[in-house]
Amino acid sequence: MPINVPIQLPARPILEKENIFIMEDIRATTQDIRPLNLLLLNLMPEKERTETQLLRLLSNSPLQVNVDFIHTESYKSRNVTMSHLEKFYQTFNDVKEKRYDGLIITGAPVEHLAFEAVDYWPEISEIMAWSKQHVTSTMHICWGAQAGLYYHYGIDKQPRDAKISGIYTHDRVEDTHKLMRGINDEFLAPHSRNTDADFTSLYAHPDLTVLDDSKEAGPLLIASKDERHLFITGHIEYDADTLLVEFIRDQAKGLNINAPENYFPQNDTTLAPKNRWRSFAYLVFSNWLNYFVYQETPFQWASNK
Structure with missing residues (x-):
């Protein structure tokens, strides 16, 4: 079903080539059904790439989805042009009077820092506090998941002995949870991080x-029992080549880094990696939109003020 995307957004032609159902503003305003309104806090350095990845997965919704983009005001990314931010992004101050059906907080390359040492931690904290009254459900990804677990539940992160990077097998442990509907008993997911959430505190909460x-990777999906939060510790939104791009980048920095595990065919770094988690990623996003967002959000947010 359709996703409403600005006409000039760079992700748009990529998604259209993939036959993703894109709708223009004019057509969207003539629809009688109520769209889902999502807010995307994009903390990733390569914002255009992340936009494309997340919009692709959000497109598999039974309803029209509107997406607003925000970036941090307290920190300016060096990997995106100011013209792109000015054209497609707002700041939290621009949207804080609104209500949203869903919020997505992405990962960020700051996991080596304590949360309070991150330049924009006060701003992230303010947004997460605001979400308690203004958002039906929030999806937290990678560092965003660690930040959400820390802010909402007091679960800290711990450094790993070595970076985890690659594709890892996961076994479902919840057979009847609504977010796991349609998902195989065993599935694959990409991970790329230097820290873990405190698993002991996580399991005990x-x-x-x-x-x-x-x-190898620990749990990927953690849900709050009130359905207000979904935490994804990996990067199921990644394209087939994203870990390769990261590997080449880290090599160029002179880092002593191993090739991503279980990633290259036959463990041959000269062979192009394949996306073996695509259908799983679509299901996770679809289930979150359906069960934690659409089924729970009020039709008229104004009645909840």
Whole structure:
């Protein structure tokens, strides 16, 4: 079903080539059904790439989806042009009087820092506090998941002995949870991080449900029991070549980094990697939009003021 995207957004022609159902503003305003209104806080350095990845997965909704983009006001990204931010992004101050059906907080390359040491932590904290009254459900991705677990539930992160990078097998541990509907008993997911959430505190928390587990990567999906939060510890939005791009980048920096595990065919770095998690990623986003957002959000947000 359609996703409403600005005409000049760079992600648009890419998605149209993939036959993703894109709708223009004029057509969107003539629809009688109520769209889902989402807010995307994009903390990733390559914002245009992340926009495309997330919009692709959000397109598999039974309803029209409107997406507003915001960036941090307290920190300016060096990997995106100011013209792109000015054309397609707002700041939190621009949207804080609005209500949204869903919020997505992306990962960020700041996991080596304590949360309070991150330049924009006060702003992120303000947004997460605001979301309690203004957002039906929030999806937190990678560092965004660690930040959300820390802010909402007091679960800190821990450094890993070595960076985890690659594609890892996960086993579902919750058979009946609505977010796991249609998902295989065993599935693959990309991970790329230097820290983990404190798994002991995570499993022990009474307000959280761990939906899967992996011997190498730990749990990927954690849901709050009130359905207000979904935490994704990996990067299921990644394209087939994203880990390759990161690997080449880290090599260029002179880092002593291993090739992503279980990623290259036959473990041959000269062979192009394949996306083996695409259908799983679509299901996760679809289930979140349906069960945690659409089924729970009020038709008229104004009645909840």
